[in-house]
Amino acid sequence: MKKFEKLMVIILLIGVILFLSIGCNVTSNEKRREKNQESSLPKQINIGILRVPNDETIAISQKIFNKYFTDKGIQCNFIVFDSGVDANKAFASGSIDFATMGDTNAIVALSRGLDVEMIWIHEVLGDIEALAVKEGSNIHKIEDLVGKKIATPFSSTSHYSLLNALKTAGIEDKVELLDMETTDIVAAWKRGDIQAAYTWQPSLGELLKDGKVLISSRDLAKQGYITANVGLVRKQFAQQYPDLVASFIVCLAEGGNIYRENPQKGATIAAQELEISPKEALEQMKGSLWLTPEEQLSKKYFGTEDSTGGFARTMKDTADFLEKQGAIQNSPTQEEFNHFLNSSYIQEAIQILKASK
Template sequence: MKKLFKRIASVVLLSIMVVSLIACSSDSDDTNDSGESSSSLPKEINFGILRVPNDETLAIAEGLFDKYFTEKGIKCNFIVFDSGVDANKALASGSIDFATMGNTNSIVALSRDIDVEVVWIHEVLGEIEGLAVKNGLGIDKVQDLSGKKIATPFASTSHYILLNVLKEAGIDDKVQLLDMKTAEIVAAWERGDIQGAYTWQPSLGELLKDGEVIVSSKEMAEKGYITANVAVARKKFTNKYPDLVADFISCLTEAADMYRQNPEKAAAIVAEELGITPEDALLQMQGSTWHTREELLSEDYFGTSEAPGNFATIMKDTSDFLQEQESIESSPSQEEFNKYVNPLYIQKSLEKAPK
């Protein structure tokens, strides 16, 4: 009886070993080209995007997300948001993993303890964003806006710049500001409900059909009021999949390199994706500055984990201003912003790049 028990135990033990070896072999073989186990990857990633001519739009149009994610068995979902306000709600609920938004809305996210971090700067805003006024109203300078109705999406980069424009002109308490989404701004403009608006392309282009820009974000950037469209990601995602965040940055970098190498071709691709003319697309793309990974890791922007860059300081200064304007209840500390603007994933993307 004891011999029979030993034989049964031996057979069971051998079976367990065989199953374990098969499982290990399966785990070893089930990897993608970058060495990641497919079982450890998410089934899908949700990206919150803006319909603007940037590196992300170009990457989507060129199918680069397929190269970096779909080929790994990951489905990419792209959800369009008109501004960062709704994107922040989606981030807070966990329904999206990444979101593109103005840096002011990313400040709102941090101030409200939404568990995200800044991982990329798509573009530093310039002439792509501006204060447009209607023709024929005798508005030639900012001071002429006194008593007028001006629209902008609140808590956006446009809102931040507009407040500073009015403050510098000494009329910040003499203008009626209206909170509108970009599509609402165009409709209100056409009805004659507003005399001016601070907004970005492509809605800005619609206003310029019978209006003109009297101040642009490029002019304000030269005065130190820098704004940008940034990519934020949920920390629950970044902590679990840091390599995928690096892949996201590599994807955007490849698209941006296409633009740098052939602006006209890139503009044509973006134009078809957004339903605008290639000329308008190129004009809008040239109205902002697209930086390389190396440039973003400089002291002017992300810096390093040990020596945070100047962009974190700009974010803090902007945050303090937003608190003064009661756009946010409290302004996070400089230390919080230093951690929030995280260079880790750009560094990792560079490390993974072919030598």
């Protein structure tokens, strides 16, 4: 009996040793795997932004990116672009990973074969973009612009909206269009070199100090000419770090939630970041539609991987128009747009947000 008891004790000791050994190996493997994952992450990411009061601006100001990037040892570099034209040049050179731009410049990116895809809609544009004319200029309707000089950044959402406004009025060939950056538009306006300009905030606000709105992107959206500021990512980056792309969208969604839950608070945060008044910021933010991740996946916008939403068709219609106007050389196919809008990262971001509650 004593021999049997000793044998059982030995067997138990061997079992305990084996269990502890296996447990240590599992823990060691998990730590090694976590360390490998961390070492495989990029040291920094470059993000092209617009100086406008949007979800990204709030996320930057509130250091939301720190939670998902900085705390993982990833440095976020935010690079300001005046328009999507320069952002596309940066994408072409591979010097940025993400960028915010108007959907027309996203179309330009696709038509030129840049290796990017669309992953987010920052805002659907309304009163934040508009055609302004000077007070006392005797211009009261679109038709009064005949023979006038009108400035706008070419290939931008403002350019697209302006072209449609002129075409609807039947005067697209009776005005002189000037391609200018937003800062140059303000300077030309003050010098009296131009009589009208289609631009966005904050440059629009400068024009309205002694001007008035003739027609806005909200008005044109009601006519079916929808424009938006969207987010793009380099495909190579997205394929290598899909989790980081989903985390990037989480940052934007959290920034957007701050504004949706408390518009005044969101405006105050954006105002501090952009060095404008909270009143100005709030007016600009109210001039656009901010979508939740769930709304982005609706039939009207992204849709899902199984059912492409309406915004891909809107972008195709826009591309066809831009091709006819000579703004782009070729309009991508509808199938190309369907693949260009990638909703998978938004879907993953929604799961991350749910898990964090």
